[in-house]
Amino acid sequence: MGSPYKWTMVIDMDKCTGCGACVVACHAENNVPIRTELDVVQGRGMHWMRTENYWVSQYPEPQTYFLPMLCQQCHAAPCEPVCPAYATLHSEHENVNVQVYNRCIGTRYCQNNDPYKVRFFNFYDPDFPEPMNQQLNPDVTVRSAGIMEKCTFCIQRIRRGEEQALVEKRPLHSSDVQPACVQTCPPGALTFGDLNDPNSEVSRLSKEVGAFRLLENLGTDPSIYYLKGGKSNVS
């Protein structure tokens, strides 16, 4: 029983300003632990969504571009087969790469085999001091120490969209679902939708001239398309 949907995100790098609103939205939506400055320097920072900053040229004509990076939701994901506990696997229902937190035993093999390095390990138990514990999203598990986590394409929002469609007795439409990062992006650089729907925005954008997917040579079949024109947006 395959899924009729193929959830896809298109990221227009020419529109991205590197503001980081998507990162904040993701933290808030998915109860992603907030690590200290020291932890981040030590490489234990946890951002399911991050903006990578690449410098193209230096002073006197500095040019940079931002690459919003998140789990690429590969359809042939290298992280999936290496898990000995079936904690990360492809869900038949949503057709995304899911992480089952309570099944994870923390071998961290998935992170090693993940070419995009978008998986995050809980080195410590998460700490949400008062009053931040009040803003935790009840739809998302708070993960404990010793397990791996990553972007889920806001699977709780996909589920909610499905339930809403079920109640209204209509098929789920591509525009019913919006992950937190897409909803929040101020310049509208992120677009989310169903690639199997030929009329959706992502179907149109993914066929644009400047569209590419990251590390396509690895054959991972990612669900994230990037758009990049000739010029950097910051110059």
Place this chain on the structure above:
Amino acid sequence: MSVSEYPGPSIGQFPQADEALAGKIEHQRKEHLNLDPRPAEEMNQMVLDPMYRTSRLLWMTLMLTGGLVVAYGVTFSAQMWYGLGITGLMRPVMWGPYIVNLVYFIGVGHAGTFISAALRALKFEWRRPISRAAEIVTVFGLMCAAAFPVVHLGRSWKVYWLIPLPNERMLWPSFHSPLMWDFMAISTYLSCSVIFVYLSLLPDIAMARDHSKGWRYSFYRALALGWRGAEHEWHNLETAMNVFTYGIIPVMFSVHTVVSWDFAMAIQPGWHSTIFGPYFVIGALFSGVGAVMIALILLRKLLHLEYYLRKEHFNGMAMFLMILSMAWAYFYFNDYIVPWYGNGPVEKVIMTLFAEGWAKPLWYLMLFSNIIVPLGVLWNSKWRSNLTVLFVVSLFVQVGMYIERYLIVPGSLSLNEIPASWGIYHPQVPESLITVATFGLLVFAYVIFTRIFPMIPLWEVREGQAMHGLRKVGQALIQTKSEPD
């Protein structure tokens, strides 16, 4: 007791013997254990005496290593309590010394079986007295290694989820994962090795039983399984040993190949290599033979086994080590030149890291310890029989092989296709302590074992001595050998 009263080849064997021939015979007996039998009781005592007497040095070793074992437990508990954050692991280096140790200690455990099984199958006669010491390195090395997949887990207490037991939660481990293959391979190898050691121990335990009183007597009596030395018992033992000898050799080759697949199956640059299987097997044998050499030198010194462990044994092991050093260098060259020629972007950065980056001193130290030291020293037969030199060379091999695995695991992992995610791993106290403590655990278990069990397979030595003799053909004195039926 004079020399001529000992059983075995002697001057009395040759009616028209002269002084020169007597000298030659004496020389042969001195060189080869198989030609130098002593009365059974004397040989028994030479093995049993050091077992019953624990010297002060051994007590101190036990106390020191026992302390390390306690430190191991405390550190591991603290790690489970606070989380893996107390180690230096980070993104992207998710595997560090724990996995290095896993590979290293499985490697240490490789030579034992090779010496006792492969050399047995190939009928290398000099292997007889060293097989037990080597096998025990295997067994305890494997046990130390098997702890690491558990120690390195984020949630170590959930490790039983990897055991394929039907359960009410309808969960099953994923056999797609190389970690599961690893789990299967290590447990197969460990159980085969333990049975193999136990089989060859049976006659020696029975011998110890016949020479002991008190708790030792009851203990040995239970373990000896009623061994009396009847002909059918020897026959059954021989059959069982043969089955295991030929069965365990493919297991040995497969184990380290499967361990290498933990890395080779991943698409991480620096790991994704088809040569990793044989390369890891050779590396394991190399470090394993070095480790057995260290164990033999220490045993000979501390347990006064000079009669059993002679120049010929160390010479044979040293030649082995030299050949393995060449083979390792060849495989390393293979593993290096293919990505270099392929010129992949990340592979290129990894090679730059070895040649110029933070890994430079480690990389050169590894090449020095694994190639230059063994090849530069072991070609010389004088140095091959000098135990101090051999000890130092073996230590260098251990250091070199540890660095090799270190460069593969945290070295390669620090670089990947996404330059924004590069990072350098810095070892912290907990994992360093557990690493040191594992060496302590290995020594601790080994010393305890030498207090309880005979470290020389006496029956194998005496079998060898019964099979060997000297014959004069023309003017030449040649060794003869008979085969048991």
